[in-house]
Amino acid sequence: MNSELIWVVCLLGFAVFFFATGKIRMDAVALLVIVAFVLSGTLTLNEALSGFSDPNVVLIAALFIIGDGLVRTGVATALGAWLVKMAGSSETKMLVLLMLTVAGLGAFMSSTGVVAIFIPVVLSVSGRMQIPPGRLMMPLAFAGLISGMMTLVATPPNLVINSELLREGLQGFQFFSVTPIGLAVLVLGIFYMLLVRFAFRGESDDGTKERWKRRTFRDLIKDYRLSGRARRLAIRPGSPLMGRRLDDLKLREHYGANIIGVERWRKFRRVIVNVNGVTELRDRDVLLIDMSASDVDLRQFCAEQMLEPMILRGEYFSDQAQDVGMAEISLLPESELAAKSVREIGFRSRYGLNVVGLRRGGEAMDGNILDEPIQLGDILLVVGDWKLIRILGQKKRDFLVLNLPVEESVASPAHSQAPHAIFCLALMVAMMLTDEIPNTIAALIACLLMGKFRCIDAQSAYKAIHWPSIILIVGMMPFALALQKTGGVDLIVKGLMEVGGGYGPYIMLVCLFVMCAAIGLFISNTATAVLMAPIALAAAKSMGVSPYPFAMIVAMAASAAFMTPVSSPVNTLVLGPGNYQFSDFVKIGVPFTLLVMVVCVVLVPVLFPF
Structure with missing residues (x-):
């Protein structure tokens, strides 16, 4: 092993460690x-x-835009509504x-976006079926x-593998080359989930069943232990x-x-006005306050600030549902806000909502939650304007809106551009099939047509591209x-x-799959594909067999x-x-990964002979 190779391996170890x-x-x-490669x-x-000149990088960025167009026009949401209707x-x-x-x-479109x-x-x-969400969440992720x-x-790994084939002067895969294998794995996955679904956490947890059904404001107030913390205080003259x-203040x-x-x-x-950090208080205003500190003397607080307590009935928020909303949200896996507190984020100033x-x-956690670092898997309850809650859900950059109470209007008609979005998608697929x-x-x-038909505007298109993923691909190449x-x-x-060369190409396929699966435990599937693609093609050349089954x-394995x-962010x-707990994925995922490996090792050589 020469010094340059040692340097590359150390740099790879550095990258894997921080990934x-x-x-x-x-x-x-x-x-x-x-930077390190150039300076060294x-x-x-x-x-x-x-990597910046690779056509597949541009293709991946375009696919992000097309996927967002399907979301903005309501196509994806309409599919969800159809699903509920058909399942009964x-x-x-x-x-x-x-x-x-x-x-x-x-x-x-992006699997993370779909999930x-x-x-x-x-x-x-x-919630409507009265079953633990864990029985459907893992099937959703898989x-x-x-x-x-x-x-x-x-998915980007497929395009990375295809790009490596083209770089070696070989013919790339067709649009539906992977589909037979995917369909076989999908059928396997459905039967597997039907068999193991009762092993998921929450089977006997009645609290979990209640937690995720479509609840009311009163349910959320009870679940998050807000009863007794809410106050309604009027500003007195001279306050x-x-x-x-x-x-x-x-x-x-x-x-x-x-x-x-x-x-x-x-x-x-009287109407409820949404507040943020720059909101100025006026005479005759009535403040809705959440008192998170239990050791504060309410009488002293009202006396110092010249406030007058007013009646706050249990059904108050339900009566004001036209002006104020509630929602449960969760941090997205790749958000840069992880490990930051609500106060550090400046949540109210940034999103116009209150945690x-x-x-x-x-x-539910008690005490001062505003200074508690947010962890992946935490569920936050926010209060504020319904419009801002919907905007937070539509952005899907940092937070995902999980559950809206019954007070929120559920009628959400599809945008008029939905047929145009479907046309653009169908046209793109048709053009790709022609070669x-x-x-x-x-x-x-397809992106330009979506812009022409106003399925997506320029600002939304640039925001739709997941730039960290693009840079990751470019940097790993x-x-x-x-x-x-x-x-x-x-x-x-x-x-x-x-290890496996003397046992034939089938054993080599097993070795490559296991190696990809092992690397994928530490780094993204895209980075795994970038690293493994040239290794797979070189292994095929060394054995004197077709590179296509090895590439496939x-x-x-990357998926x-x-x-x-x-x-994967999908699992998170x-x-x-x-x-779920970490062990749930190990218990369910490891056997399924082994089954997928068997299916792929058997089916890939049939479709792509050695």
């Missing part, structure tokens, strides 16, 4: 890798930045239709992962609060008093080139040949991230809503 620990953002790690002289500037009261039918729908939709869309649907359905095996454009902004710091709304006279009636409750591990138009150009045409230049690929292939097994809740998304 696994999350101490540095994955996209930042990828950029650091590019391992790669030239053009070689290190070659049958849990078995619901599970089958859910996995079929998610896998089908995920074949053309995020369907989590509220599953929560609502599980279907999202299996969707990556349905089409060539379903030092009048004319001052909320941020300047620092009531949360001094008294543990969080103002979540203000009653104000408008057109001869009034926090549930961790199924239990006359490059996939990247077909996707760009130089690793494959560096391993090839320094002899790392040959060394790995030599090791694989010593890597693509399938088989079923074994832990951190193997359902961790909290499904009331």
Whole structure:
């Protein structure tokens, strides 16, 4: 092993360590890798930045935009409503239709986005059917992962593998080349989930059943132990609060008093006004306050601030549902806000909503939750304007809206552009099937048509692209080139040949699958595909067999991230809503991964002979 290869391996270890620990953002790690390769002289500037010119990077960005167009036009939401209607009261039918729908939709858009869309649907359905959400959440996540095996454009690893084939001067895969394998795994997954669903956590947990049904404001207040904390206080003449902004008052710091709304006279009636840090208080305002600090003397607080307590009936918030809303939200896995507190985030100033409750591990937390670092899996209860709650749910950049109470209007008609979005998607698929138009150009045409038909605007299109994923792909591509230049690929292939080369290509497929699955426990499936693609092709060349079955097994193994809740963002998304523990994924995911490996090893050589 030469010094350059040792340097590349150390750099790879550095990247894997920070990918696994999350101490540095994955996209930042990828950029650091590019800089290190150039400064060390391992790669030239053009070689290190070659990922930016890869057509598949543009294709992946375009697919993010198309997926967001399907969400904005209501196509994905309409599919969720259809799912609920067709399933009726049958849990078995619901599970089958859910996995079929998610896998089908995920074949053309981000699996993470699809799962995020369907989590509220599953929560609502599980509440209506009176079953633990855990019996449907893991099937939802597994279907999202299996969707990556349905089409060539379903997931970035497929495109990475295809790009490596083209780079080697070989013919790439067709649009539906992976579909037969994906369908076989999907059928296997459905039967597997029907058999093991009763092993999921929450089977006998009646509290879990109640937690995720469509609840009322009163239910949420009870679940988050808000009873007795809410206060309704009128500002008296001469109060030092009048004319001052909320941020300047620092009531949360001094008294543990969080103002979540203000009653104000408008057109001869009182309405609740949404508040933020710059809201100025006025004479005759009535404050709705959440008192999180139990040791504060309410009488002293009212005397110092010249406030007059008013009656607050139990049904108050239900009566004001037109003006104020509540919702449960959860942090998205890849959000940069993880481990930050509500106060550090500046949640009220950033989103215009107030956090009034926090549930961790199924239990509501007491005390000052505003300074508690938010962890993945935590469920937050927010209060504020319905419009801002919906905007928070639509952005899907940091938080996912999990559950809305019955007071929220459920009527959400599809946008008029939905038929145009479906047309754009169908046209893109048709162009990709012809092989006359490059996939990247077909996707760009679909994006331009979505803009023309106003399915998506320019600002939303740029926001729809998940830039950390793009940068991650671009930053990991130089690793494959560096391993090839320094002899790392040959060394790995030599090791694989010593382990399984003498037993034939089938054993080599098993070795590649196991290696991909093991690496995928620590880094993303996209990064795994980038690293393993050249190794798979070199192994095929060394054995004198066709590279296509080896390339396909890597693509399938990269999507088989079923074994832990951190193997994929899809798994992390359902961790909290499904009331799962780490061991649940190991218990269910490891056997299923082994079954998927058997199916792939048997089926891949049939479709792509050695």
